[in-house]
Structure formats: C-alpha cells, structure tokens
Amino acid sequence: MHEERRWFAGIDWASQEHVVTLCDGQGKKIGQRKFAHGGTGLGHMIAWLRKASGGEPCEIHVAIETPHGPIVEALLERGFNVYSINPKQLDRFRDRFTVAGAKDDSLDAYVLAHSLRTDMPRFRKLSVAEPLIVELREWSRIDEELKVERLRLANRLRDQLWRYYPQMLELGDLDEDWMLELWEAVPTPEKAARASKAAISRVLKKYRIRRFDANQVLSELRKPPLSVAQGTIEAAIAHIRVAIERLRLVNRQLADAELQLDRLCKKLAEPVAEDDGENVPGQRQEHRDATILDSLPGVGRIVLATMLAESPDALQRRDYHALRSLCGTAPVTRRSGKSCIVTRRRACNRRLRNAAFNWGTVAVQHDAVSKAKYEALRARGHSHARALRSVVDRLLYVACTMLEKGTLFDPSFVTKGLAA
Numbered sequence: 001m002h003e004e005r006r007w008f009a010g011i012d013w014a015s016q017e018h019v020v021t022l023c024d025g026q027g028k029k030i031g032q033r034k035f036a037h038g039g040t041g042l043g044h045m046i047a048w049l050r051k052a053s054g055g056e057p058c059e060i061h062v063a064i065e066t067p068h069g070p071i072v073e074a075l076l077e078r079g080f081n082v083y084s085i086n087p088k089q090l091d092r093f094r095d096r097f098t099v100a101g102a103k104d105d106s107l108d109a110y111v112l113a114h115s116l117r118t119d120m121p122r123f124r125k126l127s128v129a130e131p132l133i134v135e136l137r138e139w140s141r142i143d144e145e146l147k148v149e150r151l152r153l154a155n156r157l158r159d160q161l162w163r164y165y166p167q168m169l170e171l172g173d174l175d176e177d178w179m180l181e182l183w184e185a186v187p188t189p190e191k192a193a194r195a196s197k198a199a200i201s202r203v204l205k206k207y208r209i210r211r212f213d214a215n216q217v218l219s220e221l222r223k224p225p226l227s228v229a230q231g232t233i234e235a236a237i238a239h240i241r242v243a244i245e246r247l248r249l250v251n252r253q254l255a256d257a258e259l260q261l262d263r264l265c266k267k268l269a270e271p272v273a274e275d276d277g278e279n280v281p282g283q284r285q286e287h288r289d290a291t292i293l294d295s296l297p298g299v300g301r302i303v304l305a306t307m308l309a310e311s312p313d314a315l316q317r318r319d320y321h322a323l324r325s326l327c328g329t330a331p332v333t334r335r336s337g338k339s340c341i342v343t344r345r346r347a348c349n350r351r352l353r354n355a356a357f358n359w360g361t362v363a364v365q366h367d368a369v370s371k372a373k374y375e376a377l378r379a380r381g382h383s384h385a386r387a388l389r390s391v392v393d394r395l396l397y398v399a400c401t402m403l404e405k406g407t408l409f410d411p412s413f414v415t416k417g418l419a420a
Helices: 039-053 070-077 087-094 105-118 131-164 166-170 177-185 189-194 197-206 214-221 232-268 289-294 301-310 312-317 320-326 350-366 368-379 384-405
Strands: 007-012 017-023 029-036 060-064 081-084 332-336 339-343
Touching: 007 039, 007 105, 017 039, 017 105, 029 039, 029 105, 039 060, 039 070, 060 070, 060 105, 070 081, 087 105, 131 166, 131 232, 131 301, 131 350, 166 177, 166 214, 177 197, 177 232, 189 214, 197 214, 232 289, 232 301, 289 301, 289 312, 289 384, 301 312, 301 350, 312 320, 320 384, 350 368, 350 384, 368 384
Parallel strands: 007 060, 060 081
Antiparallel strands: 007 017, 017 029, 332 339
C-alpha cells in the first residue's frame, strides 16, 4: 500500500535569525540550519526545505508559534502547509524531550517539528487571508491604538486642569473637540471671569452642543478658583497646549480610521459573483458574512470589524466552540474527584474579549431576549460580567446558526431553544 510522503519542519523564529529543523515521516532529523531574516534569508530557507526533503511544498508541513508575519506569509504563498501553536502548549510539548527544563532555539525547532508529526490535531492550520480581511484587521487595530492614545492624552489634560482649573472638568469629556476649543477661548479662571456670553455661544453652536447653554458654562467656569503658587498656571498651560495639538491629530486620525472601517465592512458585505464564490470559503450564500453579523442586535462598527478581522477562520468554519473560546465566553472547568470548579476563561483573544463585552452590553439594552436572559441570570446571583458573557455566548450560537443557513437576524423568530 502506497504511503503518502510527508516531511515536518519546525521554525523557532526571532527578529534576526530563524532556526529551522526538518524531520521525515518517522521523526528522524534530516537537518537543521539557521537563516537570517530578510528576503534573501527566507528564500534560502524555502529552497533548503525543498532540497533537503526532496518533496514538493504541499508535502512539507511546517510548525511555528506565531500565526502571522512574513515567514508565515512566505511559506503559505509558496504552497507549504503551515501550522501554529500557542507558546504555552509548546512549553508542555518540550517537557517530553527534557525533564531538566533545558531550553534553546535548536531544541524548540525540533520540538515543533516532532510534535507536529505526532500531534497534528493540537496545531491550528493556517491559510492565506482574504486581502480585505488583512486590511480590515490592520485598521481595526489602528482604531484601538488611537483610542488608547486619545485616552492617555485626555488623562494628561485632566491632571493639568486639576492643578489650577477643576471647574472645566465638570463640563464634559476632555477628548472632545469642543472642549479643546472652549479651553483655548478661556484657558484660565481669570479669562473666564471676563469672557462674553457671545464667545461661549459661538463655540457651543459650532459643535452643536445642546446640553449646555452659555450661561450654564460661564456659571460653572466662574466658580471660586483655586489658589496656586506662582508659575503653576503658566506651566500647566504650556503642557496643555502641547497635549491639545496631539489630541486634535489623534481625533482626525481616529475619524479617518472609522471611515476606513466602514468602507471595508461595506466592501465585505457586497455580494460575491458566482464565478468567485468557490474561491471564498463561507461566502457563497445570498448574504455575505458581514451582512449577517451586522444584523445581530448589539453589533456596531467596532464589534463587526473586530469579529471579521480577528476570527475569520472560525467564522468561515461556522465553529461556535472556537468562537466562544476566542471571545472568552466559554468557561473553564477543573474537575478532580468530588471537586468541580468553573472559572472564567482567560486564554482568549483580548480584542475579541473586549468586543464581546461591548456587544453584550448593547444587546442587553436593545434586544428583549438578551435583556430577559441577563435579568434572569442576575436574579440567580450571577455577576454583571458573568451574565454578559452568557448573553454573548447565546448570541454567538445564534450567529453561527444564521451563518450556516445564510439568513439575517429576525427578532420576531425566537424559539424556545434560542431563548434558553
């Protein structure tokens, strides 16, 4: 009987130099080499794998810790089978080969190759992502980074205003453009005391602020000021001016990032031509995945973009169990004898976990079934976060069912099974 020829390679990657080990189907080491990072080095690595094995790229299975990056992309583009594994799992596999706790790059490369041969189901096979998904993932992460930067700059403004001008902190969020312009109009309590109502009204009208009028703003800003040491106000103003320029830039970049997310999600929601349907797994139905997910209660721009960008493989497979693990909604059970402890899952995708929390929060506010489930869980003594995870867990099941059937969310179609 003819046995399929297969070779297994392990790559311990680094920033400067990568260690590669190649084994045959019986686990015998064929060779091990180091390759410099770069176009030339990766080209030599691919050529060596083919020459040393004597096989085609489709017959070579490569294990690596990272699921993305230039090494993964170079191998996938040339037809190699590439698998990733969590570093924590690799650490457990390493214990098979050394009980003394030894660790080096050569050993890790061999452990990857040998473990892929014996325990391939424990690895996750990688595939070439759709170009739009790659772009969406980057913009989604840019959007997250910009929000973190905006919060950091707003906190710096808050610290400086707290030193000499705490009245302004009562008016609104300091990362809003109207607050920045208001501060520039009245940067000190002294100027607020002399400011005209017309000047304040112009700022409020420009940004369409209706929760305050000029009299209310001036009344707040003209409260008794703090007594501070000489030079404190001048120093704080200098610091604030620098932070404001950066904050305005971040706000412009954030607005652009949101437009890009909308553009990419809209393109992903466009119908696929019949000729191309077979080349796009999971997209052959009448409604695209983006359209179906967007119809779910609680799903907005950020949640939709994060789901599409961070879990494309699980969505294409309609894998409910993989999705709930990635989002952190699947609990972890530790059972031994009479002891049974169920804890929150921490080994998950951080971005998906945050998106799931926001998804559940909005769904509870706008979806009657989600709200009823949340209230029932709270009545049973569950914490807010635990109840939200259960709400999202149900929504993930609904989402996978909708994706399998290619249908949009229908709030009037609620069966007993989905409401449970």
